[in-house]
Amino acid sequence: MRVAPIRVAWLLLVLVASGNIAFAQAPNATATRSEKQPLSVRVVGYQIDAKYDAVKHTINASEVLTYKNLTGQPQQTFPFHLYLNAFQPQSTFMTEVRLQGTRGTGADSSWDPKHFGSITVSKFAVDGAGDLTNKMEFIHPDDQNTNDKTVFQVTLPKPVPPGASVTFHLDFQDQMPEVLERTGYAHDFVMVGQWFPKVGVWWKNAWNCHQFHANTEFFADFGTFDVKITLPQNEVVGAGGDLVSTVSNGDGTKTVTFHSEDVHDFSWSASPTFTDVEDSWTGSAGEVKIHILMSPGHLGTAKRYLQALKGTLHLFDEWYGPYPYDRITVIDPPHGGLDAGGMEYPTLVTAGTSWFVPKGLLLPEGVLEHEFGHQYWYGMVATNEFEDAWLDEGINSYTEVKIMNELYGFNTSVVKTHWGTMGEPEEQRMTYMTRPDADPIARFAWQYMGSSSYGGVTYGKTATMLLTLEKIIGEDTLRRAIHTYFMRYRFTHPTGEDFLKTIEEVSGQNLRWYFDQSVYGTQILDYEVLGVNADPLNWWEKRQSRSGPPPGGMYRNTVLIHRNGDFIFPEDIQVKFENGETVIEHWDGRDRWIRYTYDKGSKVISAEIDPDHKVWLDRSFFNNSMTVKQDTHATRKLSDLWVFGTECLGQLLAWLT
Amino acid sequence: MANGQSGVFVGSAGLVWRRQRVLWWVFVVNLILASFAARTITSRVAPVLNHSLASIPLLVQGFHVSAMDELGGPPAEYLTVGPTHVYYSVIFFFFMLLATGGILEAYWRDSSPTTGEFFQSGGNYFWRFFRLVIFLLLVLIPVGIVAVAARGIGNVIDEKSISPFPWVWFELGSVLLVVFLLMSVRLWFDMAEIIAVAESETRSRKCLRRGAKVVWHNFGSLFWLYFRISFVGWLVFASGMHFWVHHIGHASITKSLLVSQLIVLFWLGARFWQRASETLWYKNYLSRPESESVAPAPSPYEPSLVASAR
Numbered sequence: 001m002r003v004a005p006i007r008v009a010w011l012l013l014v015l016v017a018s019g020n021i022a023f024a025q026a027p028n029a030t031a032t033r034s035e036k037q038p039l040s041v042r043v044v045g046y047q048i049d050a051k052y053d054a055v056k057h058t059i060n061a062s063e064v065l066t067y068k069n070l071t072g073q074p075q076q077t078f079p080f081h082l083y084l085n086a087f088q089p090q091s092t093f094m095t096e097v098r099l100q101g102t103r104g105t106g107a108d109s110s111w112d113p114k115h116f117g118s119i120t121v122s123k124f125a126v127d128g129a130g131d132l133t134n135k136m137e138f139i140h141p142d143d144q145n146t147n148d149k150t151v152f153q154v155t156l157p158k159p160v161p162p163g164a165s166v167t168f169h170l171d172f173q174d175q176m177p178e179v180l181e182r183t184g185y186a187h188d189f190v191m192v193g194q195w196f197p198k199v200g201v202w203w204k205n206a207w208n209c210h211q212f213h214a215n216t217e218f219f220a221d222f223g224t225f226d227v228k229i230t231l232p233q234n235e236v237v238g239a240g241g242d243l244v245s246t247v248s249n250g251d252g253t254k255t256v257t258f259h260s261e262d263v264h265d266f267s268w269s270a271s272p273t274f275t276d277v278e279d280s281w282t283g284s285a286g287e288v289k290i291h292i293l294m295s296p297g298h299l300g301t302a303k304r305y306l307q308a309l310k311g312t313l314h315l316f317d318e319w320y321g322p323y324p325y326d327r328i329t330v331i332d333p334p335h336g337g338l339d340a341g342g343m344e345y346p347t348l349v350t351a352g353t354s355w356f357v358p359k360g361l362l363l364p365e366g367v368l369e370h371e372f373g374h375q376y377w378y379g380m381v382a383t384n385e386f387e388d389a390w391l392d393e394g395i396n397s398y399t400e401v402k403i404m405n406e407l408y409g410f411n412t413s414v415v416k417t418h419w420g421t422m423g424e425p426e427e428q429r430m431t432y433m434t435r436p437d438a439d440p441i442a443r444f445a446w447q448y449m450g451s452s453s454y455g456g457v458t459y460g461k462t463a464t465m466l467l468t469l470e471k472i473i474g475e476d477t478l479r480r481a482i483h484t485y486f487m488r489y490r491f492t493h494p495t496g497e498d499f500l501k502t503i504e505e506v507s508g509q510n511l512r513w514y515f516d517q518s519v520y521g522t523q524i525l526d527y528e529v530l531g532v533n534a535d536p537l538n539w540w541e542k543r544q545s546r547s548g549p550p551p552g553g554m555y556r557n558t559v560l561i562h563r564n565g566d567f568i569f570p571e572d573i574q575v576k577f578e579n580g581e582t583v584i585e586h587w588d589g590r591d592r593w594i595r596y597t598y599d600k601g602s603k604v605i606s607a608e609i610d611p612d613h614k615v616w617l618d619r620s621f622f623n624n625s626m627t628v629k630q631d632t633h634a635t636r637k638l639s640d641l642w643v644f645g646t647e648c649l650g651q652l653l654a655w656l657t
Numbered sequence: 658m659a660n661g662q663s664g665v666f667v668g669s670a671g672l673v674w675r676r677q678r679v680l681w682w683v684f685v686v687n688l689i690l691a692s693f694a695a696r697t698i699t700s701r702v703a704p705v706l707n708h709s710l711a712s713i714p715l716l717v718q719g720f721h722v723s724a725m726d727e728l729g730g731p732p733a734e735y736l737t738v739g740p741t742h743v744y745y746s747v748i749f750f751f752f753m754l755l756a757t758g759g760i761l762e763a764y765w766r767d768s769s770p771t772t773g774e775f776f777q778s779g780g781n782y783f784w785r786f787f788r789l790v791i792f793l794l795l796v797l798i799p800v801g802i803v804a805v806a807a808r809g810i811g812n813v814i815d816e817k818s819i820s821p822f823p824w825v826w827f828e829l830g831s832v833l834l835v836v837f838l839l840m841s842v843r844l845w846f847d848m849a850e851i852i853a854v855a856e857s858e859t860r861s862r863k864c865l866r867r868g869a870k871v872v873w874h875n876f877g878s879l880f881w882l883y884f885r886i887s888f889v890g891w892l893v894f895a896s897g898m899h900f901w902v903h904h905i906g907h908a909s910i911t912k913s914l915l916v917s918q919l920i921v922l923f924w925l926g927a928r929f930w931q932r933a934s935e936t937l938w939y940k941n942y943l944s945r946p947e948s949e950s951v952a953p954a955p956s957p958y959e960p961s962l963v964a965s966a967r
Contacts, residue, residue, distance in 0.1 A: 187818075430723050622706065624711060633908070637716055638702055640917060643691040
């Protein structure tokens with residue numbers, strides 16, 4: 001790891017590059033990547049020339065988009081996303097935020113004019129068709145909100161034949177908002193995401209170009225990006241592309257040029273106060289250059305970021321498939337800019353930390369692991385985040401569990417302190433428990449009951465559902481299935497069924513009964529031990545003594561199991577007896593209850609559902625077992641803590657006397 | 658002066674030790690009240706935990722945050738027990754209001770009162786000290802305003818700087834300022850209470866005026882005394898918590914309870930030590946000739962403990 005303070009970087013770069021100044025990414029010496037076989041079917045080619053005004057936080061840009069019609073049919077109407085228009089009070093996005101909140105913003109939040117963002121297309125021309133600016137019309141495919149301007153479409157004078165290409169020329173102006181929802185500025189930091197007009201995706205034999213919603217993310221086709229950004233000379237830039245050149249313009253600005261291919265988006269970030277922490281990692285697909293752009297006051301976390309990132313790269317490479325890009329850039333948003341954190345773009349992710357995060361709280365590690373995981377689940381396996389959010393967020397939350405557990409311990413991968421611990425599986429299950437039965441996993445992201453249901457189900461329930469699936473098909477089989485899914489569907493747009501069928505295929509099992517309930521249903525899984533009892537078999541005969549064996553020396557032991565929820569799941573039940581004997585029962589879980597009876601010379605002491613603790617979907621772990629003899633340790637512990645807390649509160653109040 | 662203060666610092670610790678009965682009394686009352694407060698939660702969680710195998714690995718052998726979340730979360734919300742603990746804390750507050758007179762009498766006289774004497778003294782001073790609490794709350798309003806203003810300035814600094822540290826340092830400074838103000842106010846009111854006991858002064862405002870004069874003219878020595886004992890108290894509290902968290906196993910329920918109660922006891926002891934030190938300091942102060950300019954001679958119409966102390 002090399003930490004290059006920006007002043008040192010300045011000096012070195014001025015000396016070496018004679019006019020080329022501060023940039024975060026060194027020009028890529030292996031500029032022959034485009035000569036390699038493309039990894040994806042390249043539908044789009046974007047060339048953007050942008051000028052950033054760091055004072056007004058505006059971008060003036062021209063865009064040349066070449067679209068290759070691989071839809072198999074003539075195309076005359078093309079829809080485009082204008083995501084930045086979501087940051088206006090009457091947009092669908094803000095209307096939904098006001099109603100239900102979203103990440104970082106609560107419901108009923110007031111409108112802050114600084115959060116205004118916009119993107120205006122001032123020119124729209126097409127090769128061979130001329131200026132079609134006046135043909136642009138805003139459309140609202142998801143609702144009837146005519147005030148929403150996040151999608152527009154243009155109908156060309158004549159259709160583009162199958163296999164042919166069409167080139168669009170657009171001029172547009174961005175007004176970046178003060179940072180919210182992944183994008184915008186904070187002080188002199190700016191995170192520029194979803195900032196250019198982006199064409200929709202022809203998918204399932206129709207255009208897929210949804211409006212921007214409070215709970216939705218993005219969907220786009222693969223292609224190439226050649227982006228020039230002109231901005232003040234002192235800015236340190238990180239972007240989702242290889243740095244091709246940096247040219248000083250002699251007027252206090254510089255122009256940095258990036259190239260990226262086999263990706264479906266391009267984002268960038270800049271700040272004069274970034275410190276670039278550089279490193280590299282070599283995996284099965286070659287060397288990956290790492291740039292972590294740290295904000296002031298956060299440098300202490302850089303080592304933690306790096307350790308988490310390298311560990312994640314290694315395990316993804318080993319378990320799921322190679323990381324084929326030669327770079328990964330991590331943006332650490334500054335103090336006050338955390339709303340830009342925790343977001344993924346192709347080959348660029350934003351993390352999140354603070355000036356002080358105790359080592360035992362693995363939040364920076366968890367966020368970075370999660371966002372890097374999206375390079376696979378969203379970046380390469382480019383699922384539709386509007387309609388199948390669980391395929392990126394949910395699968396990614398599951399792989400986050402597996403990787404964080406491997407790197408930081410099963411019970412300690414979120415909180416690892418002397419006073420308490422928490423592991424990733426528990427965290428995901430906790431998230432799921434916030435609103436477990438409102439929505440099925442397979443639901444369009446903007447159609448969830450609210451942001452807590454969206455978060456709890458899309459992230460938490462999917463991860464918990466996959467963890468529970470390990471009990472049915474085995475952890476290794478599920479890992480192989482996910483590996484197969486990645487290798488088969490990378491650089492494509494698979495559906496939820498593609499994922500589920502891959503699991504069935506690799507496991508060789510029909511899992512519809514499970515997926516129907518857990519993915520397409522809202523049933524709650526909750527089995528409980530309702531009773532554990534030992535009764536003398538000859539109960540009518542008088543005993544010799546109270547503590548001695550019963551007449552005949554035999555007991556009728558009964559264990560009563562009850563299905564609380566509607567989710568039907570086969571369960572193992574472990575029954576233990578006084579003499580050390582253990583019996584494992586397998587119940588298909590279909591009936592509402594089942595009673596097991598054992599006539600034995602020994603008394604039952606406990607019964608436990610899911611003794612291996614693998615059914616993470618179970619709503620309550622505490623009712624999964626019952627002992628005949630009570631153990632008051634846990635109650636005493638909680639009670640003692642309550643006593644201590646109350647005494648402290650009393651003494652604080654008594655300070656007034 | 659330094660020797661005198663050192664004598665007060667150590668001597669007052671001895672005073673607390675000699676009259677430890679009052680300390681134990683208060684500690685036991687707090688413990689009993691807190692135990693009552695905990696009964697609600699015990700009755701709610703016991704049916705869930707006492708017969709569950711999950712309770713031991715999750716809460717006893719390792720304290721899992723998620724297990725607490727499951728207990729406290731929907732649908733059952735076993736840890737939601739209402740403000741019972743607040744009610745019992747308020748009862749303790751009133752008990753302390755009643756007991757403070759007895760405690761100060763015990764330290765002023767350096768004698769162990771009987772239970773009857775203790776509560777008789779408490780009863781004698783109860784309304785006086787109640788009025789002082791009202792005055793204290795009024796005085797705390799400007800302190801609260803300072804705290805709110807500091808928070809507002811902190812937010813402005815926070816918004817203006819890309820680095821977190823200007824805000825961090827400002828917040829630290831403002832917290833220290835507020836703590837200093839709170840300690841100073843408490844010192845003033847402690848002294849007013851001691852004057853009320855030492856001079857059988859029934860007029861609260863007069864106690865406050867005299868207390869203010871005494872503290873104003875001797876602020877350095879008194880604050881240093883108060884601060885040192887506070888510091889010892891914080892140190893013991895922090896060390897106790899550290900020991901509890903790092904050296905007491907999760908499964909050691911009895912040891913855990915013992916350590917937690919020792920922490921509470923030492924915290925209470927530190928507060929009593931402050932009371933004793935202020936009392937002793939005031940005794941020494943009255944014996945100094947220059948003190949006459951500040952402390953008026955005892956009224957011939959009021960039977961004074963000061964007179965007997967002299």
